[in-house]
Amino acid sequence: MDRIPILRMNEFLLVTIQVDMHDRLAMTLQDDLTEQIVRHRARGVLIDISSLEVVDSFIGRMIGNIAAMSRVLDAETVVVGMRPAVAITLVELGLSLPGVRTALSVDKGMDLLRTSFHGTPNGAS
Amino acid sequence: MTEHETRPIRSSEDVVIVRQLVRAWAIRLGFSLVDQTKIVTAASELARNTVDYGGGGIVRLEALSDGRRIGLRLTFEDKGPGIEDLALALKDGYTSGGGLGLGLGGAKRLSNDFELVSKPGEGTRVSITRWR
Amino acid sequence: MTRSASRLPDILKQNDADILRDWVKEQLATLRPEAMSESSLREQTQRFFGLLRDAVQSGELGDITGPAWTGVREMLTDLSQSRATFGYTPSETAMFVLSLKQPLFTRLRQDVGRDAEALADEVWTATLLLDKLALFTTEVYQKGREALISRQQHEMLELSTPVVQLWDNVLALPLIGTLDSARTQVVMENLLHKIVDTGAAIAIIDITGVPTVDTLVAQHLLKTVAAARLMGADCIISGIRPQIAQTIVHLGVELASVVTKATLADAFAIALQKTGATIGKPAGR
Structure with missing residues (x-):
């Protein structure tokens, strides 16, 4: 069965979702991510959804779950690159993803994570 | 252009196919990007309901025109257990499955016209229309 | 209706000066004096009369869609479109053709005389023809107005949605x-796209110039703030007038989750602070 690849960058994990996921694939990603957070003692997770043209309530819930679970595992989740049309639709749908941090791009998301762990975006304390 | 098309929905892979099909129709009918995204998202919610609660069914896509505007109507039909309390099913946050309970209410908010017909024991038909 | 029987072509040909004079007089009586000068009206009428006279010679009196009527149609199209643009009413536009009835019928009566049946036939033929031409002007007029309105709407939306970059990472949308x-909806979509294009972290929506806000608009504003947040940008709403603040509270719209500031300047200061930029007066002054 196909899986969505998870990249490890030092203490952070990066997931780039590029396919229109069916529900089981989304569930698998949720399982894989939590497993990897623990294995690599990751401090942060970046989920890049800039390729996604649709986020419905199921995928929205999956993203919310990942954020909540990683928080329990002492890692922070940032969702990056949500498209305007997707954001407008999600709000209309009634899903505002409270508790999930967001950023415009992977770079900015990385800065956000570094700042929250080291106090500066450059990684130096 | 074909004026209507019908597709079976049986699995979560079919939900993805319905999303792509609805997107193609919305583009062909000249919908704006935001309108495309709204109706595709609504279709995704309803197609998933058809699989999860109706035990599978069909979707029918139709191009409409009322002389002034162009519209896309999607009708989802299943022969599942049906819905006991329609008002409750439409309420945000209510779910009989494991979801967020935003499916029906969300689909209604994302479309211009919404029609829900269901008889316990006979099945459910949901029809949504979005005008360009 | 027999084509050869109509005296219309001959009457138009033989009485052109008389008919033209009366027609212009008719129009001047119905038209607002400031609408058009008498000389340009006379010139317009004369040109159209020539085209009409030539078209009628073809004998095709029942169908104005044929090639014989091309010149007439073109001139009516131009005339209706320009009248639509210059603010004439539809009646004023149709009257251009309809005011020809009176002078034409007078000549018909003189020419056909006492033969009541023939006169009725001639009048009927002429009425049908002129009504068709008048309806044609109305249709073109309508289309001209619609095109004008939709163009203006579009231009207005474009003009009314200037998203400006105030600073690195800071956008402002003065409404x-x-x-x-x-x-x-259009304004908000624009803002969200601009956020993506510029990578701005903060957008200030300034509503100082907005007289009133109803529930729907307040909800749209809130939805925009929520959508921007999902994309990774923060919004600040500034310039809320006292009346609008009252409306918002009375409507029960939840603004607690949104950062609001009294003025655009205050919002800008907060935005700079959040993005880590500083502006100060030079030291030693």
């Missing part, structure tokens, strides 16, 4: 005028 639901 002016009445916000209806459709306009708010």
